[in-house]
Amino acid sequence: MTLDSVDTLSLNREVLLSPETSAENKTIALLELEKRGLEFLCPIAKAIYLIETDRIDQVDALDALGSLWAIDDSEARGTGEYGDSFADVTEIVNHSIDISIGESQIKLEFASSSTMVLCDDFWPTYCRSACALEWCQDIPLTPHGIVPRVFNALTSNAIQSQRSPNGYPTDSGAFIGTCTYSLIAINGLAVSGPTFSDSYHEQGWEGFNDAFPQRWDEEGDNGDDQSMFCWAHYLTQKQAKTLGFAKTGKAAYGKKRHYPGWLPKILKENEDALWVHSDDIKSSYNSGVITIKPSTNAWVAIGGGSSWDPSEQDSVEDSLKYADWEKFPVKAPPLLITEICIGAEYPPAELVALLPYMQKLFSLI
Structure with a gap:
């Protein structure tokens, strides 16, 4: 069997959707005879296959986790x-x-x-992203805990990269x-x-x-x-007294047309x-300081090429528009995209299937 005769995109998706059976994939076993480095697998699929075939010592955990991203493009x-x-x-x-x-x-x-x-x-400037390296910092990873972690990472990154207005x-x-x-x-x-x-x-x-x-x-x-x-027009006498501004008697401006009666004469003398x-x-x-709203909806990009990075504007736009990429794995956008919501009772199956592998990968770092 030769690599040219295989639909590598479908092969990779098969590994990502059913990671626990990847060791039994005969196509991968045959292709490995030709490509010992498993170059035909994207970073996360390759890591999964190596884990399932008891070769965890060969896994590049940083590369694998670095190809999983959460992206909030709502803004x-x-x-x-x-x-x-x-x-x-x-x-x-x-x-x-x-x-x-x-x-x-x-x-x-x-x-x-x-x-x-x-x-x-x-508008790429307002696209938020967070790598799986940022979701997995605390273990264990659980189906009920992963989604809040993803959204916390997205919001935290937005706060840390806060721009001027x-x-x-x-x-x-x-x-x-x-x-x-x-x-x-x-x-x-x-x-x-x-x-x-x-x-x-x-x-x-x-x-x-x-x-x-x-x-x-x-x-x-x-x-x-x-x-x-x-600004003095919008303070009541009680508020002005609380702030220590209000005056009475000769020290006050008095009941006149342009300003409240509590206004101190010294303030009136500095009218400008x-x-x-x-x-x-x-x-x-x-x-000023921009108010950052928490992320509540996002999508998870699974199985991109090792050089794909959503923090780069062009890559974000390409990945959004071309999920099925003909070139592989050079600058390949994600093979799978799944949506997540902060209020969901359970995360999508594609993400749940990867949690055990994400946990193992992070333990290697």
């Missing part, structure tokens, strides 16, 4: 709201602006988001971006602050405190200095520090 593909040809990503960012007025220190805290629509159906208002370039920025707290106290929205062509505010005049005119020409909010420009909010966003 990279988007919600589909803008059609199948456009990936959309919404990043959630927490950020703040610090203000000093005399001895007073004010921290304005924002919860903001950017929705970015890419001119492509896949990418979003900004734009209607050209790689994506179309729309942003919203909301004041949610002052010095740790929750407030119902305003929200500024910017879609590049249109800007606007919502949630202003109607009790006070604002520096924004929806109908008119606001100009560079007229897109602002006053009471107002925050929308440009300052956007700059703060760029230095």
Whole structure:
């Protein structure tokens, strides 16, 4: 029997789907006479066959485990709201602006988001991946325990590789971006602050405190200095007292039109520090921290070539689009793909069948 006469892809899948019977595979035994190094088997199939034929000392555990990957491409593909040809990503960012007025220190805290629509159906930057080397660090491996481990690894990798925020208002370039920025707290106290929205062509505010005049005119020409909010408008007297800001009597601003009566005169004398420009909010966003949502759905790629690495963008896209690969094993995408879900009662059979081998492989490292 010659290698050219054998469908090696099907042969490998047979080993992966029924690993416990691989030692009885006569085709592999005959091909091994021609290819002593078992080059016709992908790394994990080769490791399984060597284990089942009592040659565990010949196993390359790193290579085998390195060819098993979990991939969460849900963010990279988007919600589909803008059609199948456009990936959309919404990043959630927490950020703040610090203000000093005399001895007073004010921290304005924002919860903001950017929705970015890419001119492509896949955004590799937002594709999460975790190698089996990261799932198997604690043994034993059990059917009920493996799925949470996979998702923990995916989420952990996303946190460790956390980027700076990418979003900004734009209607050209790689994506179309729309942003919203909301004041949610002052010095740790929750407030119902305003929200500024910017879609590049249109800007606007919502949630202003109607009790006070604002520096924004929806109908008119606001100009560079007229897109602002006053943070003191969103603190009640009780909150201001808790923060040590509130004053009474002659030390207070008093009941006047533009500011709350509790406002200390020293703050009024530094009036510019009471107002925050929308440009300052956007700059703060760029230095913020992205909120990473835990992975809940993913797929496991089983049986790729040793040089296939989903951390490389091109390989991820190729593996997604071409699961049946004609070239083998050079840069071969996975031979099997199976989906997993964080809420599933039991993992897929393809993954369960491999657990004993994954455990043995990790014990060799």
